[in-house]
Amino acid sequence: MKKFLIILNLLLLPIFSWGQTIMSIDFPSTALKPGESFKVQVKTSGKFQSGNVFRAELSNKFGDFANAIAIGSISAIEDTTISCIIPDTTPIGNGYRLRVVATKPNFVSSPSNKKIIVYLGKKYFISPNGDDSYKGTPDSTFKTIQKGLDVAWYYDTLIVLPGTYKENLVFPGVDVVLIGLKGPDSTFIDGQENGRTVITIENGETSATLIDGFTIFNGVNYEMESGAGFTIRFNSSPTLRNLRIRDNEAWAYGGAIYCYNAGTIKIENCIIEGNKAKYLGAGIYTNNTNLELNRCIIRKNNPGGIYNWRSYSNLTNCLVYWNNNFELVNYSDLGIQLKPIILNSTIVSQNKFYGYYLFGRFLAKIYNSIFHSQDSSIAMIGDAYDTLEIANSIIFKYPAGFYRDKAILKLGDKVYSDDPLFVNQNAENFNLDTCSPAIGNALKSISPPVDVFGNPRPISPDDENIPDIGAIESPRNQRSNIVTVTNVSNTKFCKGGTFTLDYSTSGCPFYQGNEFIAELSNPNGTFNPSYELGRVKSTTSGQILCTLPSNLKSSANYRVRVRATNVPYRSEPFPTNIAIFDNPQVKIFGPNKVCSQREYEYWTDSSESPINKWVIKNGYSNNLMTENKIKVIWYDSSSGNIKLVQTNIARCKDSANINVTILATPAKPSIQQLSDGQLVSSYPSWNQWYFNGSPIQGATSRILKPTKNGYYSVKVIPPNGCESDMSDSIYVIVSSVDSDNQIDVLAFELQGNILRLVRLYDNGQKISFTIGDFVGRELIRGEMLPSVSSVEIDLTGISDGLFYLVVRSLNKVRVHSFIKIE
Known part of the structure; x- marks a missing residue:
């Protein structure tokens, strides 16, 4: 018994000790050609032993690994990537699987969940003059399209030459590309009105199945759950492109296209017109199938354009009109919330039928689209948690013709009730007139790059242009809403100044809710960025009060323009630049x-x-x-x-x-001479005495005793330094006779008003003289040059009295007195 337990432990030990497993394997592509390489990602748990090799193995086309083929390997002990290649001899098939085997320790992963399709990608050619017994090559074409479908494998391409093919096609369940070489104007599939659908796709085909470039017509189907042009069912989701589906008739629903329990189907650049059905959805009918329609025209189907039961359609760049019933219906009766989006589409209804009918549970959105009807535009029937959001769209005559019960309507920016102004609706010309409110009013960030006819949006794409609302983009030169700056009240400003701007409008009218906004450029004269100066709500010519920001840089290159919001338009800049100046930098210099x-x-x-x-x-x-x-x-x-x-x-x-x-500056002082000859200032202090115009050192008292003959004056100099004006001078005679008894050099005589001075001898010196009154005031000053022998002085105007004649020569002074009496 003990020996048995030892052996059992040895057998079970590897099982319980293994910590190394391959958790998952993955690879990006499931469709591969023989000889094509790809990579397999390996995720592990724990580390394998040193020297381990991961080996990728491919099953046969039925998923059986009995004779697995190694297609790649790598030495690794944990997460890794194996480079693999499909052997050149691998037969085509759609059931291949992949697994990874480890060597140390031995471990085999589970087969991949994904199946691999091995295909050749062949091309087969079909022409009306071919033969189904041929090989389908360019020079040996098949006669029928069905023959090509029968021999095709995954991702093969069937190229159909121009002609009419009277067939009812059934796709075989492999993804193929079916192309009409010259397009729908040259390549036709005629259903022969034989009670069968023209094209049936119901074997799980994916979006890789493409039908491109045909006119499909004359389908007549008498089955309840089938269409006449197309019947698409059972998880199939082909791509329909560049087709014209016309003149088909269904006994019940879906004259052109009938979809039931299919996947999401893409329909691109197709025209669906003139189809009939007994009940609804003559253009397209879906049941539990969602559609993505892009650049499609759906017109004149009877009754109804698109009817989605328990499903919905997303429309982009679609033109839907005159379908003799509801143009578009999204209907949910099982509590499934529908989330349809209509973008840049034009829907025109007639005869009181709604352009868009929403029922049940929905969270719907309409952007950049036009709904035009004389009576009924949109109906939304739901509960308080069901919503329809509309922005940048025209709902003609809203709220008239618009019905809703408990559902919530959310109106965003730029929702208009104006007439979209089609060029000629009666002639099916839904281009926009030059004055249409749809021009330039779309939300640019979500607008598709082209319109229903493939024209770019906008026609002249630049920063100034905004796409149009609706399915059709108008040429930019059609814009005729014009605003012009006619005058500004001033062009030279201080920072933060104000002015008025006059503008005029011409061409088409601007629409209700429009604002005219005055914009200022940057200092370089460009408008990126720009500054808003003021705005006014108006649709006609007027005036805007503008306020300049106070933080602008000074520059003479600013420019101003006007921008309109509805319809968007920017005027040309006013021709005269705006100059903004700094305030003067004022400086004053001088004493304080x-x-x-x-x-x-x-x-x-x-x-x-x-x-x-x-x-x-x-x-x-x-x-x-x-x-x-x-x-x-x-x-x-x-x-x-x-x-x-x-x-x-x-x-x-x-x-x-x-x-x-x-x-304070003292007043001009005065001098009084006392009887003893002393001089007294009118100020008691701060005096400075002067003799003959020069300050007398230390003479700062109020009283001064003269010591010399001459002119004395006084000035007041207070501690603040503000000196008074100099007093009038007074002439003081200390002695009338010179002490040195020097001989006179000058004689004088007075005759009437003439005082005559005569030089007595020539000493070669200049003689200076002054005449003063008895109080010392100087009246006349003069001199005799050495060459002058006599001088006459006119005393007219001097009153009579005692006067002194002071003579200076050779630094000596002689004083004479005389009396003037007339």
Whole structure:
């Protein structure tokens, strides 16, 4: 028994000790050609042993690994990627599987969940003159399309030459591409009105199945759950492109296309017209199948354009009109929320039928689209949690013709009730008239790049152009909503200034809710970025009050224009630039402490040549108050102020000022001579005495005793430094006879009012003389040059009295007295 347990443990030990497993394998493509390489990603749990090799193995086309083929390997111990290649001899098939085998320890992964399709991608050719016994090559074509479908394998291409093919096609369940070489105008599939669908696709084909370039017509089907042109069922989801599906008739639903429990089907650049059905959805009928329609025209089907039962259609760039019933229906009765989107489409209904009918549970959106009906545009029937959102669209005559019960309607920006103004609706010309409100009003960020006819959106794509609402884009040169800047009240501004802008409109009218917005460029004159200056709600010519931001840089290159919002339009910039100036940088130079009654100079050094205006408080100037430099005399006051206001070419003003301290200046002193000859100042202190105009050292008292003959004066100099004016001079005679008894050099005589002076001898010296009155005031001053022998002095105008004649020569002074009596 013990020996048995030991053996059992040895057998079970590897099982319970293995921590290395292959968790998953994955590869990006499931469709591969013989000889094609691809990569397999391996995810592991734990690390395998050193020297381990991961090997990828391919089953046979039925998924059996009995004779697995190694298609790639790599040495690794954990997560890795194996480079693989499908052997050249691998037969075509759609059931291949993949697994990965490890060597240390041995481990085999589960087969891949994905199946691999091995295909050759052949091309087969079909023409009306071919033969189904041929090989389907360019020079040996099949006669029928069905023959090509029968021999085709996955991803083969059937190329159909122009002609009419009377067939009812059934696709075989492999994805193939069926192409009419010359397009729907040259290649026709005729259903022969034989009670069968023209084309049936119901074997799980994917979107890789493509039908492109045919006219499909004359299908007549008498079955309840089949269409006449196409019947697409049972998880099939082909792509239909560049088709014209016309003149087919279904006994019940889906004259052109009938879909039941299919996948999401893409229908691109197709025209569906003139089809019939007994009940609804003569154009397209779906049951539990969603559609993606792009650049399709669905017209004149009877009754109804598109009817989605328990499903919905997304429309982009589609034109749907005159389908003699509801143009588009999305109907849900099982509580399944539908989420349809209609983008840049035009839907035109007649005879009181709704253009769009929503019923049940929905979260629907309409953008950039036109709904036009004289009576009934949209009906939405749901509960309080069902919503329809509309933006940038035209719902003609809204709210008239629009029905809703409890469902919620959310209207976004730019939803108009105006007539879209088609060029000629009666002639089926749904292009937009030059004045259409649809022009330039789409939301650009979600607009598709082209319209229903493949024209670019917008026609002239640049930053200034906005796409149009609806399925058809109009040429940009059709725009005729025009606004022009006619005048601005001023073109030179200070920062933060205001002005008025006049604008005029012409061409087509702007629409209700439009705003005209004045925009200012950047300092370089371009509008990226731009600044909003003001706006006004209006549809006609008018005026905008504009306010400049205070933080703009100074520049003479700003430009202004007007932008309209509905219809969007930007005017040409006003031809005259806008100049924005900084305020003047005002500087004043000059003293801030002065003496009253004295003159001081103040100036500015501005290089901008502004207009100056000086303002003086407690002072005055005899200069023009606009000069750059003025002289100011300050009044007797304790303080004053001088202010300079400067105005530049844009009438920007700024100022600077100096507060001035005014120190008192003493009044002009006077001198009195006492009987003893001493001189007395009218000020008790702060005196400074002068002799012949020069200060007398230390003579600062009120009383001065003269020591010399000559002119004496006094000035008051207080501690604040503001000196008074000099007093009148007084001539003082200390002695009338010179002590050196020098011989006179000059004789004089007085005859009437003429005093005649005569040189007595020639000493070669200049003789100076003054005449003063008895109180010492100087009246006349003169001199005789050495070459002059006599001088006559006219005393007319001098009153009678005692006068002194003071003669100076050779640094000597002689004083003579005389009396003038007329």
